[in-house]
Amino acid sequence: DGPPRARARAVRDCGGAGGVCGGDRDGRPSDGVERRRRGEEQRELEGIEDAILLAEAEKDELAARLADPSLYAASPEEVARVTAAFHDAEARVEALYTRWAELEEIRSAVG
Numbered sequence: 001d002g003p004p005r006a007r008a009r010a011v012r013d014c015g016g017a018g019g020v021c022g023g024d025r026d027g028r029p030s031d032g033v034e035r036r037r038r039g040e041e042q043r044e045l046e047g048i049e050d051a052i053l054l055a056e057a058e059k060d061e062l063a064a065r066l067a068d069p070s071l072y073a074a075s076p077e078e079v080a081r082v083t084a085a086f087h088d089a090e091a092r093v094e095a096l097y098t099r100w101a102e103l104e105e106i107r108s109a110v111g
Contacts, residue, residue: 038110045103052096059089 065071065082072079 062086
């Protein structure tokens with residue numbers, strides 16, 4: 001089989017040119033794809049608390065820098081950089097908590 005035949009077979013096996021490979025003909029993931037996704041989500045769930053702690057520590061460090069009056073005696077560019085980094089860290093913490101809730105919901109639904 002050359003590449004054109006392999007591609008034709010892959011298109012056929014994936015339910016046509018618009019099909020979802022690795023899934024059923026109706027576009028739902030197959031059992032193997034579903035198990036792999038659940039495994040990835042489980043690993044993500046197992047590590048998310050540590051990721052939150054790291055993100056919160058970074059946010060706290062930046063908050064402490066923003067509370068230090070000597071920062072404002074430095075350059076305005078540094079104040080802007082630290083402020084932007086603080087807002088990024090704050091958003092990262094919120095996103096991690098949201099993802100944690102999603103993963104817990106998925107885990108409880110799967111059983």
